Amino acid sequence: MNSIIFTAAARLLVSLLFVFSLFMLLRGHHLPGGGFIGGLIGAVAFIVYSLACGPAEARKALRITPETIAMLGLGLALLAGMFSFFLGDPLFTGQWYWVGGDSYETSAFSLNTVLVFDIGVYLVVLGGILSLTYAFEEET
Amino acid sequence: MSWVLVMPIAVPFATAVVAYLARNYPAGRWISLAGSALSLVASAVLMVAVLNEGVIAAQMSNWDAPFGITLVADYLGAVMVVITAITGLATAIYALGEIPEHVESLGFHALFQVLIAGVTGAFLTGDLFNLYVWFEVMLIASFSLLVLGGGKERLDAGIKYVALNLVSTLIFLSGIGLLYGMTGTLNMADLRDSVAAVENQGLVTVIAMMFMVGFGVKAAVFPLFFWLPASYHTPYFAISAVFAGLLTKVGVYALMRMFTLVFVGDVGFTHEILIWVSALTMFTGVIGAAAQTDFRKILSFHIISQIGYMTLGLALFTPLALMGGVFYLVHHIIVKANLFFVAGLAQQYAGSTDLNRIGGLYKSAPLLAALFIIPAFSLAGFPPLSGFWAKYLIVKAALEIDAWFIAFVALLVGLLTIFSMTKIWGMAFWKPHPDGIDPTPDRAPAGVTRAMIIPIAGLATMTIVIGFFPEPFVQFAQTAAEQLLDPTDYVETVLGVQP
Numbered sequence: 168m169n170s171i172i173f174t175a176a177a178r179l180l181v182s183l184l185f186v187f188s189l190f191m192l193l194r195g196h197h198l199p200g201g202g203f204i205g206g207l208i209g210a211v212a213f214i215v216y217s218l219a220c221g222p223a224e225a226r227k228a229l230r231i232t233p234e235t236i237a238m239l240g241l242g243l244a245l246l247a248g249m250f251s252f253f254l255g256d257p258l259f260t261g262q263w264y265w266v267g268g269d270s271y272e273t274s275a276f277s278l279n280t281v282l283v284f285d286i287g288v289y290l291v292v293l294g295g296i297l298s299l300t301y302a303f304e305e306e307t
Numbered sequence: 308m309s310w311v312l313v314m315p316i317a318v319p320f321a322t323a324v325v326a327y328l329a330r331n332y333p334a335g336r337w338i339s340l341a342g343s344a345l346s347l348v349a350s351a352v353l354m355v356a357v358l359n360e361g362v363i364a365a366q367m368s369n370w371d372a373p374f375g376i377t378l379v380a381d382y383l384g385a386v387m388v389v390i391t392a393i394t395g396l397a398t399a400i401y402a403l404g405e406i407p408e409h410v411e412s413l414g415f416h417a418l419f420q421v422l423i424a425g426v427t428g429a430f431l432t433g434d435l436f437n438l439y440v441w442f443e444v445m446l447i448a449s450f451s452l453l454v455l456g457g458g459k460e461r462l463d464a465g466i467k468y469v470a471l472n473l474v475s476t477l478i479f480l481s482g483i484g485l486l487y488g489m490t491g492t493l494n495m496a497d498l499r500d501s502v503a504a505v506e507n508q509g510l511v512t513v514i515a516m517m518f519m520v521g522f523g524v525k526a527a528v529f530p531l532f533f534w535l536p537a538s539y540h541t542p543y544f545a546i547s548a549v550f551a552g553l554l555t556k557v558g559v560y561a562l563m564r565m566f567t568l569v570f571v572g573d574v575g576f577t578h579e580i581l582i583w584v585s586a587l588t589m590f591t592g593v594i595g596a597a598a599q600t601d602f603r604k605i606l607s608f609h610i611i612s613q614i615g616y617m618t619l620g621l622a623l624f625t626p627l628a629l630m631g632g633v634f635y636l637v638h639h640i641i642v643k644a645n646l647f648f649v650a651g652l653a654q655q656y657a658g659s660t661d662l663n664r665i666g667g668l669y670k671s672a673p674l675l676a677a678l679f680i681i682p683a684f685s686l687a688g689f690p691p692l693s694g695f696w697a698k699y700l701i702v703k704a705a706l707e708i709d710a711w712f713i714a715f716v717a718l719l720v721g722l723l724t725i726f727s728m729t730k731i732w733g734m735a736f737w738k739p740h741p742d743g744i745d746p747t748p749d750r751a752p753a754g755v756t757r758a759m760i761i762p763i764a765g766l767a768t769m770t771i772v773i774g775f776f777p778e779p780f781v782q783f784a785q786t787a788a789e790q791l792l793d794p795t796d797y798v799e800t801v802l803g804v805q806p
Contacts (some may be wrong), residue, residue, distance in 0.1 A: 259367050
């Protein structure tokens with residue numbers, strides 16, 4: 168596809184979509200959003216980029232192969248789930264550390280395994296979708 | 308406590324991640340092998356825990372049943388996990404010899420470990436929707452494994468496989484949706500009482516039939532088995548062995564679980580259908596095998612015919628029959644995976660799996676011949692091998708309730724199985740090689756054949772051990788069957804009601 172309008176618009180779209188995908192990821196758990204939907208939007212950003220500049224360029228922008236991203240994500244999600252082992256809880260029990268308070272309403276922010284798990288999901292979805300679409304684009 | 312249940316699933320997943328990152332290095336395959344060994348340890352720990360404490364359950368994420376996802380292991384679940392780990396380890400060793408490097412770097416080991424994780428998860432979950440998720444994990448991994456290495460034949464097989472399996476999961480998913488709409492729960496233990504309390508029992512039977520069809524495709528029973536012989540003869544032998552051993556058995560397990568735990572309201576209707584389905588499955592499978600001349604296609608059709616015995620154990624629905632079904636399940640996984648392993652080694656020696664184009668293996672590879680005889684005769688039900696006890700229990704159960712015709716079919720199918728096995732024996736092992744060459748073991752690299760013969764010998768030994776010392780295994784199967792028929796323990800453990 169060689170359209171100047173699309174290529175010019177893609178630059179804007181890609182950064183917007185990507186920021187929005189991170190926003191969706193971070194907003195998850197307490198509000199609608201999360202790793203899955205964030206990963207999908209992030210994948211759309213890269214797909215738009217690959218449509219504008221070609222899959223080879225898009226692969227370069229990603230730096231590591233999408234399959235590796237997906238596998239790293241799986242590992243990260245698993246680690247987040249296994250973390251509760253050290254605290255004697257069953258797998259995937261969310262561990263929360265509230266900073267400046269003791270609940271969602273009172274604290275400034277929190278450190279938790281749920282976000283780590285969500286980032287893992289984000290990477291799995293991003294990597295999985297991209298490995299599929301890149302394969303299709305390169306085939307034709 | 309809960310980690311005992313988690314580890315058999317988590318270990319293969321973690322192994323998959325590490326093995327994938329190391330896929331371009333020789334270390335990848337050793338990581339996969341070590342992971343499989345670790346899985347076996349984890350499942351052995353689970354087995355010990357179940358033997359000591361009976362049914363054990365854990366609530367993931369600390370959400371109480373029936374709201375969260377429950378992992379639960381009773382005798383049947385635990386033994387299936389152990390046998391999955393054994394098959395996994397055997398396949399990991401076999402793959403050292405068979406799988407070429409370029410396929411390894413495509414991620415063979417990672418996909419294989421994910422498949423094992425999916426199968427294990429399906430055996431351990433106590434939640435119906437989670438079971439669906441594990442089915443999907445298995446489907447994705449197995450489809451990728453099936454087409455690994457490429458080629459027209461594999462893609463053709465892969466598409467048939469994935470299309471028919473998607474239909475089955477869709478029916479299964481619709482069934483889940485309807486069941487949830489009626490009862491408001493998907494926890495299997497909770498469903499037992501909720502389903503019994505539903506006013507419109509006719510509708511429950513309809514949903515039960517949807518589940519039977521959905522699992523029936525997975526298990527490859529009579530009118531739904533087309534995908535199996537269309538796909539199992541194409542992938543690498545290590546892959547088809549693990550498919551043959553485990554995948555259809557997940558369907559059988561799911562049938563056994565659902566039709567003893569949840570859908571027991573109208574046994575006269577559902578299980579009666581299952582009896583005839585089983586009889587037809589046994590018979591069509593074995594007749595289909597008689598028409599084939601490819602080593603793996605014959606074995607594929609025999610999977611179908613053997614599935615019939617297992618579902619028959621469930622369908623007859625007596626303690627003895629279920630005990631036979633459980634025993635059959637375990638015996639069959641070992642034997643069937645082993646026969647596919649043997650087929651792979653025979654191809655290494657003789658150059659093909661088409662029985663018309665190979666021969667002379669008896670003279671040149673007597674060890675392989677001996678190792679073929681053990682699982683082949685066990686499959687056919689020769690005493691004193693493991694298959695004899697399995698068939699004996701099923702037939703005896705059929706005779707006990709005066710189902711003479713069913714018992715007759717079961718015996719006849721055993722006889723016809725011998726016919727197929729002697730056909731392989733005669734054509735692959737006894738007759739001279741049609742090209743006039745001597746298929747000596749030297750034709751294949753020693754490193755390759757050594758890795759391939761170890762799992763074959765190991766599984767054959769297990770078949771013999773079960774055959775000669777069936778007592779502990781039969782007793783185990785008996786307890787498993789008792790737990791299936793009276794799941795009070797299961798339900799109470801899951802729902803946390805301590806007696």
